[in-house]
Amino acid sequence: MANELKIDPRLVEEFLNFSKNIAEAPKLVAAPDEMILETTPHDVAYTEDKVRLLHYKPLTSTQNKVPLVIAYAIINRHHILDIHPKKSWVRNLLEQGIDVYMIDWGSPTNIDKYLDMDDYVNVYLDHCVDFVKHESGTDNVSLQGYCTGGTLAAIYAALHPKNVKNLVATAPVIDGWKDTTVVSNIAKHVDVEKMVKTIGNMPPEFMYYCFSILKPFEQGLEKYINFFRNIHDENYVDNFLRVEKWLGDTPPIPGELFKQWIKDIYQDNLLIQNKMYVGGKQISLKNITMPLFTQVAVGDHLVSPECSMPLHYAVGSEDKTLRMYPTGHVGMIASSLSQKKVLTELGQWLKERS
């Protein structure tokens, strides 16, 4: 027949397999809610309001003298740094003999709307560092900050340089005007004053919107197709769901903190110009004189390398290292590359200075 429709039998087979995978998925994988993301054993060493300081149990017989405090970002939760036993940032550092603490900022509620940068830097972070110094019997700590946590860590190091022996900034948000991501485009145009006055805390939905316009077709469509295609691959599925669960767990950001963040970093770009004030004190990045290790990802579409790298050039440190990795924002901290390359270099760098 002239009008006969010709369909490749392999296409039909693939379609049928794909449909079968969708039907079988609930039997094969756990629901994200059933998954526990904290994989490496730890104690909650210190708490203040909703903030928790986690202390990870050592995995080596001897450890570095100077402990490492990780200031996680204010966006999403800390779980991404310990997302999977084989891709855990924390576990890798423990295996290299580093004593690791991590700050979990918790999930702020309406009562926390007046918490600002001063509270996060000069109260919570400072108290966590004091606690670690006291517990470990050291005069100072190594401080690492990831993403927005990198900014908090840099501000802290500028204000309290004596407490920080080494500073590690992983994809920090530093020069807002140089950031070329869609997140910064939104941040530069939003009326943050009105948002905070009207709503209070930054609602998670606003963050979800920002995530949804980052590679919307790859992240919103293709990755789910690949998930169902690979539904029988236990490792793939486990890793996928862990990251998905982490992505979906976005707590609100305290209103005052969010306002200062957007205005001072993205809109007025005060930090890199040494014009930003926290707790009434002017922040000069030149006060950062301790050894600095800056890590940036070439393919970072949340914090572009141009936004992070200026920290390396703005500080007063003589001992400073800048590393660029061929990966993305999450790939830099939770991937095979981070295990083999990023963490090996970081561990070595820390050991030489601890």
Add this chain to the structure above:
Amino acid sequence: MKTEFNDPLSYYKHLTLFWTDLMYLMANKPASLLSAGPMRNFATNIKKISSEIIEANDDLVEFNTKFLDYYKQLSDTWSEAQKKVNEKIPAIPNDAERLETYKRIWIDIFETDFTELFDSGKFGENYGKLVASELELTKHWNNIMSVLLQSANLPNRDEIDDVYKQLHDLRRKVAKIESDLQQKGEQNGK
């Protein structure tokens, strides 16, 4: 006094306020007998609700304009991207990989075009205005809720915010006192 109106919206605004004012005045004296309780409060505050609804209508017009602009940006980008995909279709080999190749081309072109849109100043500007107009609507809703809560003798948002602010200040003071005490203790210990 005779009033004149240039547009239907102003007339509607006037009409609503006229009747709510008049009804309030007419009902005021008998209602004042019941000088306490939610209904009395509600009667006093009903005018505020009317005003908020009228102003919300104005802001809804603004919101709809920005919302249409927003969707126009998305649909224009979609059309342009689809045109580019259509131009590539004839070059796709007619084999078993055809569907996969088509998907790859489609995703690549759409990703590039939409990222370009989201990165652009015109998108950021309109999105900022869209969010601002949505927040204006939220503000009216908050104000209406405040009136209702006040009528029921319950704390409204501003009053709760005052409590949050005071709690925040107290938390800071307590943290500072604790820190000072700890430092003094350590100094004495030495």
